[in-house]
Amino acid sequence: MVAIPRLYMDQPLAGGESLTLDQAGANYLFNVMRLGTGGVVEVFNGRDGAWRAEVVEVGRRRGVLRAAERVAPQRDPPDLWLLFAPVKKSRTDFIVEKATELGVARILPVSTDFTNSARVNRERLRAHAVEAAEQCGGTFVPEVGEMEPLARLLDGWDSRRALWFCDMTEAGGGTMPEVDGGAAAVLVGPEGGLSEGERGRLSAFPFARAMALGPRVLRADTAVVSALTIWQSRCGDWR
Amino acid sequence: MVAIPRLYMDQPLAGGESLTLDQAGANYLFNVMRLGTGGVVEVFNGRDGAWRAEVVEVGRRRGVLRAAERVAPQRDPPDLWLLFAPVKKSRTDFIVEKATELGVARILPVSTDFTNSARVNRERLRAHAVEAAEQCGGTFVPEVGEMEPLARLLDGWDSRRALWFCDMTEAGGGTMPEVDGGAAAVLVGPEGGLSEGERGRLSAFPFARAMALGPRVLRADTAVVSALTIWQSRCGDWR
Numbered sequence: 001m002v003a004i005p006r007l008y009m010d011q012p013l014a015g016g017e018s019l020t021l022d023q024a025g026a027n028y029l030f031n032v033m034r035l036g037t038g039g040v041v042e043v044f045n046g047r048d049g050a051w052r053a054e055v056v057e058v059g060r061r062r063g064v065l066r067a068a069e070r071v072a073p074q075r076d077p078p079d080l081w082l083l084f085a086p087v088k089k090s091r092t093d094f095i096v097e098k099a100t101e102l103g104v105a106r107i108l109p110v111s112t113d114f115t116n117s118a119r120v121n122r123e124r125l126r127a128h129a130v131e132a133a134e135q136c137g138g139t140f141v142p143e144v145g146e147m148e149p150l151a152r153l154l155d156g157w158d159s160r161r162a163l164w165f166c167d168m169t170e171a172g173g174g175t176m177p178e179v180d181g182g183a184a185a186v187l188v189g190p191e192g193g194l195s196e197g198e199r200g201r202l203s204a205f206p207f208a209r210a211m212a213l214g215p216r217v218l219r220a221d222t223a224v225v226s227a228l229t230i231w232q233s234r235c236g237d238w239r
Numbered sequence: 240m241v242a243i244p245r246l247y248m249d250q251p252l253a254g255g256e257s258l259t260l261d262q263a264g265a266n267y268l269f270n271v272m273r274l275g276t277g278g279v280v281e282v283f284n285g286r287d288g289a290w291r292a293e294v295v296e297v298g299r300r301r302g303v304l305r306a307a308e309r310v311a312p313q314r315d316p317p318d319l320w321l322l323f324a325p326v327k328k329s330r331t332d333f334i335v336e337k338a339t340e341l342g343v344a345r346i347l348p349v350s351t352d353f354t355n356s357a358r359v360n361r362e363r364l365r366a367h368a369v370e371a372a373e374q375c376g377g378t379f380v381p382e383v384g385e386m387e388p389l390a391r392l393l394d395g396w397d398s399r400r401a402l403w404f405c406d407m408t409e410a411g412g413g414t415m416p417e418v419d420g421g422a423a424a425v426l427v428g429p430e431g432g433l434s435e436g437e438r439g440r441l442s443a444f445p446f447a448r449a450m451a452l453g454p455r456v457l458r459a460d461t462a463v464v465s466a467l468t469i470w471q472s473r474c475g476d477w478r
Contacts (some may be wrong), residue, residue: 032295101458102453102461103453103454135458136455136456137455212472212477213475213477214472214476215314216340216341216375216376216377217341217375218375222337223338224463224466225337225465226341226464229464230472236453
């Protein structure tokens with residue numbers, strides 16, 4: 001199998017348009033993938049679908065592509081957000097990769113009462129989302145938010161957005177989401193679970209409900225994939 | 240939070256029973272977790288539920304526990320098998336960990352026409368399953384089979400076992416499983432997809448059907464978690 005390199009480039013895409021590669025892009029195409037002039041690349045910018053482009057200039061630290069034709073339409077995910085409490089680094093990276101593949105519009109790291117990890121590197125998470133979109137053939141890159149306290153996010157919550165929360169310490173509870181087609185968010189708490197206070201506050205919201213994730217206790221990263229899968233297969237674009 | 244160490248021990252469990260720790264177990268409890276005589280451990284053997292046990296003898300390379308009382312009943316997963324084509328090492332380990340958490344009875348690595356990885360270390364995979372069961376509070380450890388060609392496994396397939404296959408190259412196809420409660424298996428092909436021949440053979444089987452995993456192309460490890468989640472939430476013990 002010969003794979004055509006896919007590259008996210010935040011530049012306007014239209015037929016004949018010149019695209020300027022930065023150092024990382026030039027290194028990837030010319031050194032890693034060993035493309036030369038005339039080499040074929042698939043490019044997307046998150047808005048205009050996927051385009052076939054050709055290498056027209058090869059440089060040491062830069063290069064130029066020319067967009068030729070659109071090969072896939074833009075495909076946006078449903079209006080689904082993922083809120084998650086960051087865990088250790090490799091699993092946080094994994095969560096961002098998986099959420100991008102499964103199809104979410106926004107990824108929001110939240111700090112909760114029992115969150116261990118106080119900070120996340122937003123740029124690194126954003127880079128993981130881009131890489132996952134390149135890898136999975138997507139044309140959309142989810143927005144990655146700054147880490148924010150869950151409490152503050154709930155203060156400003158739009159009640160029209162359904163909020164499905166997964167509390168890892170309560171195996172066996174919860175319900176399955178029903179088709180409704182509207183805006184939604186999935187919140188996966190930290191492995192220590194949500195606090196009494198957080199659970200109480202969530203339970204009082206008419207737009208919030210616990211999602212059932214089976215009788216075994218799942219790790220946070222598993223819970224993210226399972227919860228997004230359940231939502232997508234019942235309410236999202238997997239139906 | 241103080242976590243009680245959980246340990247899988249393949250020994251009979253009953254009240255008052257002495258349990259002999261091997262070197263790895265002794266090292267974990269006495270050096271890593273720093274338990275001494277009287278320390279409390281939760282033990283399971285995959286058959287008799289979870290038991291509270293106490294340390295009665297501390298040694299350098301061994302030790303003895305005494306089972307005190309059963310703290311959780313035995314809970315077996317549904318009669319669900321996972322068949323997967325091994326990918327690179329870290330993702331294969333991940334697949335075994337996740338399948339154990341999500342609840343499967345058997346994990347069978349299969350070689351397919353487009354499988355890259357020719358061999359797997361069964362003992363390593365088995366150790367990962369044990370660790371995942373310890374971690375997720377389970378009382379069951381899935382059986383891990385020897386790597387086998389998919390074709391040979393299909394030759395001897397019991398037609399009463401439903402086979403749901405996920406073909407990663409065909410985003411958007413397939414159907415969702417319906418509740419039936421019977422024996423089932425989920426097959427996740429390699430990232431290069433199943434071959435024409437494999438797909439043709441599977442499609443001809445009345446017990447086999449493609450499972451829908453949405454419009455984006457998923458990596459093999461994501462597909463495993465998503466497919467097991469969908470089966471569990473529709474036909475398994477997550478309902």
